[in-house]
Amino acid sequence: MTKQEQVKAIFIEEAGEIIEKLDIDILRFEENSSDFDLLNEIFRGVHTLKGNANAFGFTRLGEFVHHFEDVLDHYRSTKEDVEEHHLELFVGSVDIIKEVMTCELDVLPELPDGYAECLEKIKVLIASKKNIPILVVVETSGEPLHDLASEFGFSCLEQIEAGVAKSIHSHQALQEEGMNLYRIDLTLESDSYKRGFDHILFLNLLGEKAKSLESFFDMENVKTLDQFAGDENAIKRVCAILLTPQTQEEIAENFEFLCDHEYAIMVVEPAITPIVEDIPVILVEKTQKLEKGVSKAPSESTTASKSTIRIDTLKLDELFDSVGELVIAQNFIAQNEEIRSIEDESICRAIETLSKITKKIQDRVMSLRMVAIRDTFDKMKRVVRDTSKKTGKEVHLVVQGEETEIDKTMIDSLSDPLIHIIRNAIDHGLESDSAERIRLGKSAEGTVTLRAFHKSGSIVISVSDDGRGINKEKVLQKAIERGVITGDENLTDSQIFGLIMQPGFSTADTISDLSGRGVGLDVVKTSIEKLRGKIEIDSKEGEGTTLSMILPLTLAIIDGMLVQSAGEIYIIPTLSVVESFRPEREIVHALKGQGEFVSMRGQHIPVVRLSDVFELSSQRIAPWEGILVCVETEEGRIAIMVDELIGRQQVVIKPLGKSLARLKEITGGAILGSGDIALILNVDELRPLSEASHV
Amino acid sequence: MQFDGDLLTIGLDMSMEEIRAFEQFVRPRLEYLETIEIEEGTHLRSSALLALLVSLKRTRPELKIPFLHQGVTTSSAYGTLHWMCHD
Numbered sequence: 193m194t195k196q197e198q199v200k201a202i203f204i205e206e207a208g209e210i211i212e213k214l215d216i217d218i219l220r221f222e223e224n225s226s227d228f229d230l231l232n233e234i235f236r237g238v239h240t241l242k243g244n245a246n247a248f249g250f251t252r253l254g255e256f257v258h259h260f261e262d263v264l265d266h267y268r269s270t271k272e273d274v275e276e277h278h279l280e281l282f283v284g285s286v287d288i289i290k291e292v293m294t295c296e297l298d299v300l301p302e303l304p305d306g307y308a309e310c311l312e313k314i315k316v317l318i319a320s321k322k323n324i325p326i327l328v329v330v331e332t333s334g335e336p337l338h339d340l341a342s343e344f345g346f347s348c349l350e351q352i353e354a355g356v357a358k359s360i361h362s363h364q365a366l367q368e369e370g371m372n373l374y375r376i377d378l379t380l381e382s383d384s385y386k387r388g389f390d391h392i393l394f395l396n397l398l399g400e401k402a403k404s405l406e407s408f409f410d411m412e413n414v415k416t417l418d419q420f421a422g423d424e425n426a427i428k429r430v431c432a433i434l435l436t437p438q439t440q441e442e443i444a445e446n447f448e449f450l451c452d453h454e455y456a457i458m459v460v461e462p463a464i465t466p467i468v469e470d471i472p473v474i475l476v477e478k479t480q481k482l483e484k485g486v487s488k489a490p491s492e493s494t495t496a497s498k499s500t501i502r503i504d505t506l507k508l509d510e511l512f513d514s515v516g517e518l519v520i521a522q523n524f525i526a527q528n529e530e531i532r533s534i535e536d537e538s539i540c541r542a543i544e545t546l547s548k549i550t551k552k553i554q555d556r557v558m559s560l561r562m563v564a565i566r567d568t569f570d571k572m573k574r575v576v577r578d579t580s581k582k583t584g585k586e587v588h589l590v591v592q593g594e595e596t597e598i599d600k601t602m603i604d605s606l607s608d609p610l611i612h613i614i615r616n617a618i619d620h621g622l623e624s625d626s627a628e629r630i631r632l633g634k635s636a637e638g639t640v641t642l643r644a645f646h647k648s649g650s651i652v653i654s655v656s657d658d659g660r661g662i663n664k665e666k667v668l669q670k671a672i673e674r675g676v677i678t679g680d681e682n683l684t685d686s687q688i689f690g691l692i693m694q695p696g697f698s699t700a701d702t703i704s705d706l707s708g709r710g711v712g713l714d715v716v717k718t719s720i721e722k723l724r725g726k727i728e729i730d731s732k733e734g735e736g737t738t739l740s741m742i743l744p745l746t747l748a749i750i751d752g753m754l755v756q757s758a759g760e761i762y763i764i765p766t767l768s769v770v771e772s773f774r775p776e777r778e779i780v781h782a783l784k785g786q787g788e789f790v791s792m793r794g795q796h797i798p799v800v801r802l803s804d805v806f807e808l809s810s811q812r813i814a815p816w817e818g819i820l821v822c823v824e825t826e827e828g829r830i831a832i833m834v835d836e837l838i839g840r841q842q843v844v845i846k847p848l849g850k851s852l853a854r855l856k857e858i859t860g861g862a863i864l865g866s867g868d869i870a871l872i873l874n875v876d877e878l879r880p881l882s883e884a885s886h887v
Numbered sequence: 888m889q890f891d892g893d894l895l896t897i898g899l900d901m902s903m904e905e906i907r908a909f910e911q912f913v914r915p916r917l918e919y920l921e922t923i924e925i926e927e928g929t930h931l932r933s934s935a936l937l938a939l940l941v942s943l944k945r946t947r948p949e950l951k952i953p954f955l956h957q958g959v960t961t962s963s964a965y966g967t968l969h970w971m972c973h974d
Binding site: 315316318319348351352355385390391392393395396398399402404405406407408409410411412414415416417418420422423425426427430 | 932933969
């Protein structure tokens with residue numbers, strides 16, 4: 193990657209982050225449009241985006257953002273209330289920014305559908321609110337200047353000078369710090385059109401950066417048709433009053449191809465504020481106001497400045513690996529019999545200190561990968577808002593546990609599943625309208641609750657709605673119709689609800705563009721399983737549904753149960769372990785052609801012998817002589833037969849070499865404290881042998 | 888450009904070529920024209936059109952050009968534009 197490409201990649205990443213933040217902040221501002229600190233925050237983001245977009249030649253994005261920035265600037269500087277329909281425009285503008293960004297990145301020639309319309313609305317809004325071009329600051333706006341003047345016999349020149357003087361006065365009143373006021377006189381030659389120059393062209397150029405522009409055309413020299421030549425400039429003089437942040441040199445660049453006598457730029461000095469005698473009194477009042485202002489509660493959006501650096505996640509992964517090695521080496525020292533046998537207090541103390549420091553480093557490095565789920569939850573507010581509007585259902589979103597931290601890699605993969613689940617909850621979970629809810633004794637507004645919390649060493653993210661709940665009968669009926677089940681199965685509630693995550697399964701009577709096609713929840717399930725997580729559904733008809741995603745804390749470390757089979761150590765992810773036990777002889781059965789089963793609470797669970805799966809040569813023992821670890825898999829529960837349970841431990845996952853990677857029954861490896869290597873089992877791929885041979 | 892009896896409706900956003908064509912069109916028909924109206928939402932692309940409209944009005948003062956009488960037009964691109972004809 194060249195330096196330029198690297199810089200561009202950084203821009204794209206930064207722009208993505210800014211846009212993501214904009215999306216969240218704009219909704220927060222919609223909720224509380226008097227939060228001008230937040231508006232300032234939004235403005236800064238848009239301003240940065242504009243600069244970066246223009247620097248990398250994303251002109252279409254740059255142009256749109258430039259105008260949007262103007263609108264934000266107006267509201268933040270005037271602190272004027274933002275009308276509701278304009279808030280809608282703000283939200284729509286962020287959507288357009290997202291879409292234009294995609295167009296720019298994919299180098300698409302066409303712009304998003306709503307681009308022109310939205311940009312026009314923004315321009316109109318600026319025009320109606322600010323004193324840039326279309327807004328006439330001068331009191332003469334909309335009135336013909338020549339009427340009264342001509343009545344009194346003033347010449348065009350005198351009328352123009354009168355208009356210019358008035359315009360200057362009005363613009364001086366508007367002049368803020370950083371803004372310059374100019375008077376520009378254009379006296380283009382008659383052949384200017386033939387040379388490609390036009391007054392309007394220059395005004396357009398000046399208008400691009402202007403805060404306000406007002407011009408006066410002297411048409412005195414325009415002749416009747418018999419003496420008129422359309423391709424010759426007959427306009428004697430044009431005088432423009434320009435309020436802009438640009439310097440005189442920058443303005444002069446617009447006219448560099450004109451002859452010197454064809455234009456003149458004059459700086460108009462700002463108006464002098466009259467000094468009044470009671471200034472001290474005014475100052476005292478201002479100070480008091482400021483003091484009052486200080487006591488104001490800080491805005492939610494105000495963040496304390498903190499020093500941060502951007503680090504490539506690959507480097508973090510490398511650091512994490514190195515720390516993993518350090519932990520292994522430290523464990524080796526701590527568990528080595530020879531070292532432990534040394535009866536030297538200082539060595540023992542040093543080993544203990546090493547152990548503590550190593551643990552501390554491991555925790556710190558782990559925390560580097562962890563980020564609060566707040567941003568992802570904030571994004572969901574937009575999803576709820578949009579889905580609510582689309583479906584016409586009133587929805588109240590409750591967010592809990594936003595501070596819960598989760599592995600950065602997982603956060604990136606969580607957005608899509610969450611979006612789908614939330615849309616599903618609103619579109620199908622909630623009742624069709626408020627009237628139906630009221631009839632059922634519920635509040636008119638549906639509630640969707642988004643929660644994140646820790647549970648048994650895992651992270652649970654749940655989406656609950658207080659809607660209809662899942663109709664089990666309907667699910668079963670659909671599942672039978674589609675051949676997913678035969679109908680003879682004795683399914684638990686959890687298994688019945690789990691059916692809705694089967695591919696192509698949808699109980700929705702209608703298909704909307706939000707959900708109901710049955711192509712969503714199975715994708716959600718697959719995405720969560722890729723993160724080594726699982727989904728649980730709980731529902732009560734008439735009361736609502738909760739869909740919980742149970743995820744490991746991190747993708748780099750796994751909480752596992754260490755087991756031994758035929759002298760080899762394996763790790764079973766604790767998340768999938770239901771229970772472990774030594775079975776009674778009476779509950780173990782072997783059926784010809786179907787393998788071994790263990791009967792538990794009315795269920796027949798197939799037994800999987802690790803020694804068989806990995807073809808380990810060992811003395812074959814009966815299941816009741818070994819230990820069964822019951823695990824939940826995609827295909828239902830299985831009982832993994834092992835010789836011994838060693839214990840539960842957090843291990844750093846190591847990728848496998850090419851040859852072992854082909855074994856689908858294994859997801860990775862781990863180096864234990866003793867230096868031994870243990871394989872991590874992929875329980876979903878463990879299958880019992882078709883025939884029992886020992887009994 | 889739309890010509891409906893004695894009413895001619897034009898857009899302000901004419902290029903130089905279009906202005907020349909418009910001039911060629913309107914010259915022989917000036918006597919029959921009563922009103923020239925401007926399409927809403929259009930903005931000047933060239934000052935030559937403004938000059939031509941002023942010239943038409945000066946040639947035939949009874950011709951109604953409401954736009955010209957306003958003496959001012961606005962656009963988000965070129966701001967507020969006044970003209971002084973002194974007619």
